[in-house]
Amino acid sequence: MFSSDTYITRRRYLKHNISEGLIVLLGNVDVPMNYTDNTYYFRQDSSFLYFFGLDFQRLAGIIDADSGDEIIFGDDVSIEDIIWMGPQVSLKEKAARVGITKTDSYKNLQMIIDKAIRSGRKIHFLPPYRAENKLLLSDLFGISPSKLASYSSLELIKAIVSLRSVKEEQEITEIRKACAVGYQMHVTAMKMAKAGVQEQTIAGTIEGIANSGGGMVSFPVILSQNGETLHNHDHSQMLKDGRLLLVDAGAEIGSHYASDFTRTVPVSGKFTQKQREIYEIVLAANNRGRELTKPGTTYLSVHLAAAEVIASGLKDLGLMKGDVKEAVRNGAHALFMPHGLGHMLGLDVHDMEDLGQIYVGYDDETRPVDQFGTAYVRMGRKLQSGFVITNEPGIYFIPALIEKWKAEKINTDFINFDRLSGYLDFGGIRLEDDILVTENGSEIIGDRIPVTPDEIEDLMKL
CATH class of the missing domain: 3.90.230.10 (Creatinase/methionine aminopeptidase superfamily)
Incomplete structure (x- = not known):
């Protein structure tokens, strides 16, 4: 993880390069090898890492290109999780490390998306490559998984390629x-x-x-x-x-x-x-x-x-x-x-x-x-x-x-x-x-x- 200023600056550039609307960036989740609790090595989505820097499962980020608001969606662990994983830093603390002050429960991501859809706002998301995120986006937007790529944002794709191509x-x-x-x-x-x-x-x-x-x-x-x-x-x-x-x-x-x-x-x-x-x-x-x-x-x-x-x-x-x-x-x-x-x-x-x-x-x-x-x-x-x-x-x-x-x-x-x-x-x-x-x-x-x-x-x- 780099300094919080790095991620703040990257998100600012991204907002500047998007004309309007809501930018939705999904992190990755654990993927089972052969049963639910036996998972492949976790690998975070690279674009999520680039803008948010958080290398943890089941996170999503929203960047509002109009208001400038930035939110991380996720959930803190339960006592059962702590038994198996040990003590964990809170989501709010993790978000603060990358310059995000507002967090929300993962389940409320749907509510934010629904509100934006009802308001007729443009919503930008990237073409998903993992089945889990295809299903999530399908639920969030009511789009068939097979058609998600055609609804992904070319404007967002080009903005991210422009930023990530030249290495810091x-x-x-x-x-x-x-x-x-x-x-x-x-x-x-x-x-x-x-x-x-x-x-x-x-x-x-x-x-x-x-x-x-x-x-x-x-x-x-x-x-x-x-x-x-x-x-x-x-x-x-x-x-x-x-x-x-x-x-x-x-x-x-x-x-x-x-x-x-x-x-x-x-x-x-x-x-x-x-x-x-x-x-x-x-x-x-x-x-x-x-x-x-x-x-x-x-x-x-x-x-x-x-x-x-x-x-x-x-x-x-x-x-x-x-x-x-x-x-x-x-x-x-x-x-x-x-x-x-x-x-x-x-x-x-x-x-x-x-x-x-x-x-x-x-x-x-x-x-x-x-x-x-x-x-x-x-x-x-x-x-x-x-x-x-x-x-x-x-x-x-x-x-x-x-x-x-x-x-x-x-x-x-x-x-x-x-x-x-x-x-x-x-x-x-x-x-x-x-x-x-x-x-x-x-x-x-x-x-x-x-x-x-x-x-x-x-x-x-x-």
Whole structure:
């Protein structure tokens, strides 16, 4: 939790950016794993955290853009709760810590909403992503859960995206802490990546490091020798010499700010010549992406420049052919990198995407491209100082995709399909850093996790 002034200022900016009406922000509640009292780890809603800072269950906040009133709705615990949970701070005390002087019982939220509806006032709420809040909003507004998203406030979404996109210095400090935990996770995974070790052993170990950092993993760990599967959560294999291990993992610390890194290493610590050749191309694309990242540049253009580095490198190896720029314009590179260069990072690992990725990753000038691969670019908009984004190019040899393109004669002017037969068991390589956009350029947040082939081989000797 930051100072009360932080939350007071954020709410003031939000009121200023909303024309009129009542802003309703819901916190999250406990979600049962298999019966009511056995719950998943509680995770507060990020927008509620951003404006109210209270990391507790069953809360809601109302901000009146017209009168300026701010209310926290919730309930104090009963003696039965105290028996199981211990002494608890009162709701009024909690609210005071974030600059809120007025609190009310949670059950009275409905009364306030009903009054606003009868008065014909505009009411703003965000698109819900949890079933519990969908049902609550359905009850509050009498709207079918399936139609809630269409009734959510675009004005509120855009106002929140505008505020949360540019990170405050104190937020960057928290992200640096999350990156420091992520660094330890990845260095540990590198040292453990030896033949005969179970993937799950490494995944469990680095998840423990995230937990010991005061929080949890920022998303389920992706760790596999089958790195060609972009989001591979299967950790059932035993590591084998000659394979590559891709690890995509990050930490969410106690303040809920996140990190997100990817490294790919050779099992037992020595790249083959073929692996090193592909790895160097991905590293060059990563470095080029960071070099081009600066205020005023669209991240879509940075993505396409990184794609040209990949196409050029693969052409040098004889896997692609023809004019590099023309190949990228035709989307030929997407056979090898069918995803975007990165995404926003902050309180969420894919920051604010619950509000609608189109509003987070694009703006009025830069719109999505309807082309395989490039259509998956999550972050394309013009960059601003204070943005925190990921930079994660990759090269993957996906047998099913290669066979499909070959059979359908897709981009045959730019791809040497016959040469690809020797790479069908290669796997995939992705290299991801977390980047802060600065006034004049960009910087990698925290110490860079070992990334050159020599750095990785030296570390894995230890």
